[in-house]
Amino acid sequence: MVVVGVVGASGYTGGELLRFLARHPEVEEVRYATSRRLEGEPVWKAHPNLRRDYPDLEFSDPDPVEIGEDCDVVFTAVPHTAAMEIVPDLLEGGAVVIDLSADFRFDDVEVYEEWYGVEHAAPELNAKAVYGLPELHRDEIRSTDLIANPGCYPTGAILAAAPLVEKGLVDVVIFDSKSGTSGAGAKPSEITHHPECAEDLTPYNPTDHRHLPEIRQELGKLGDVEVHFTPHLAPLVRGIETTAHGLGDVEIESEELRELYVEYYDGEPFVRICEVGETPRLWAVRGTNYCDVGIFAVGDGRIVVASAIDNLAKGASGQAVQNMNVRFGFEETSGLEEPGYHP
Numbered sequence: 001m002v003v004v005g006v007v008g009a010s011g012y013t014g015g016e017l018l019r020f021l022a023r024h025p026e027v028e029e030v031r032y033a034t035s036r037r038l039e040g041e042p043v044w045k046a047h048p049n050l051r052r053d054y055p056d057l058e059f060s061d062p063d064p065v066e067i068g069e070d071c072d073v074v075f076t077a078v079p080h081t082a083a084m085e086i087v088p089d090l091l092e093g094g095a096v097v098i099d100l101s102a103d104f105r106f107d108d109v110e111v112y113e114e115w116y117g118v119e120h121a122a123p124e125l126n127a128k129a130v131y132g133l134p135e136l137h138r139d140e141i142r143s144t145d146l147i148a149n150p151g152c153y154p155t156g157a158i159l160a161a162a163p164l165v166e167k168g169l170v171d172v173v174i175f176d177s178k179s180g181t182s183g184a185g186a187k188p189s190e191i192t193h194h195p196e197c198a199e200d201l202t203p204y205n206p207t208d209h210r211h212l213p214e215i216r217q218e219l220g221k222l223g224d225v226e227v228h229f230t231p232h233l234a235p236l237v238r239g240i241e242t243t244a245h246g247l248g249d250v251e252i253e254s255e256e257l258r259e260l261y262v263e264y265y266d267g268e269p270f271v272r273i274c275e276v277g278e279t280p281r282l283w284a285v286r287g288t289n290y291c292d293v294g295i296f297a298v299g300d301g302r303i304v305v306a307s308a309i310d311n312l313a314k315g316a317s318g319q320a321v322q323n324m325n326v327r328f329g330f331e332e333t334s335g336l337e338e339p340g341y342h343p
């Protein structure tokens with residue numbers, strides 16, 4: 001059993017962490033849910049869906065060293081640059097830290113500094129962090145005290161294309177992704193304002209989104225591949241659909257390719273492989289930690305694979321809980337067993 005802290009608990013991923021942790025059989029207590037803005041308020045003030053789940057838990061804003069001393073594991077669900085200021089104190093206190101921001105995701109700290117335009121505040125810790133995609137790094141996650149939870153787009157993209165790259169089937173992968181607006185967090189902005197986005201589909205940062213170097217880093221470990229990525233804001237609240245276009249001199253049948261995916265993800269509790277031609281559906285993964293993968297069309301020098309995740313679940317908080325399960329030796333599916341919805 002573990003005592004848990006959530007730093008940045010008033011936001012969307014913080015709320016989703018509280019939702020998964022509320023029924024987690026190995027969680028003794030969520031002792032801290034931090035918010036500067038809502039200090040002293042009950043957590044349901046920000047998350048009314050949890051009104052009965054945490055009757056006594058109030059938002060607080062204590063010293064991070066104290067949180068680290070009192071907790072076995074702390075999730076940091078704060079913006080990038082804020083996390084790298086807090087994480088060293090949490091580790092000093094003695095907790096395992098699972099960071100949902102981008103601050104510790106890059107093997108090369110210079111890549112982070114170049115893409116995020118800031119100097120890293122804790123490069124020595126960055127060197128110890130493990131990229132928290134269990135499907136690729138399960139063994140390393142088991143033995144680290146700092147887990148860098150992947151970005152939402154990279155999770156869907158990497159899982160869609162990893163078998164293609166590792167088996168050397170393609171030379172180039174172009175990712176075309178569509179995300180719901182909750183990906184931008186709880187703070188309102190002009191771009192996510194309902195009248196601006198509810199009937200629109202907008203590409204943004206088409207060649208230089210910050211998740212591109214993360215996808216390149218992880219797929220580059222699996223094989224020699226050129227990677228491109230264009231995200232879109234879709235009129236959805238939750239969910240990321242990613243279509244991966246693999247280009248190369250492909251000689252494989254669709255069914256054979258699907259079999260290859262089934263074997264590659266054999267035993268993975270959260271990757272579900274669809275039938276050939278079947279579209280992974282966003283509603284089927286909504287609120288769950290699943291990544292559904294499907295389509296598997298092959299032709300004209302191109303392989304098309306699509307994935308669907310919930311950006312707040314497998315793309316953030318569900319995956320963070322999965323990482324906690326791996327790190328502490330719990331059943332990997334603990335607290336994450338709910339199926340999705342239909343319709």
Ligand SMILES: NC(=O)c1ccc[n+]([C@@H]2O[C@H](COP(=O)([O-])OP(=O)(O)OC[C@H]3O[C@@H](n4cnc5c(N)ncnc54)[C@H](OP(=O)(O)O)[C@@H]3O)[C@@H](O)[C@H]2O)c1
Nearest residue numbers: 008010011012013035036037078079082101183185186316
């Ligand atoms: N949304 C997604 O789909 C998604 C997916 C993957 C990863 N992520 C990453 O997860 C992190 C959280 O994202 P989110 O969408 O949950 O953001 P959010 O809804 O904007 O919530 C941010 C939280 O961080 C707190 N916070 C902000 N600045 C802080 C600071 N300087 N010190 C301490 N606390 C601070 C806020 O608390 P108060 O203002 O109340 O103090 C709030 O609880 C980000 O790094 C994001 O990139 C998000």
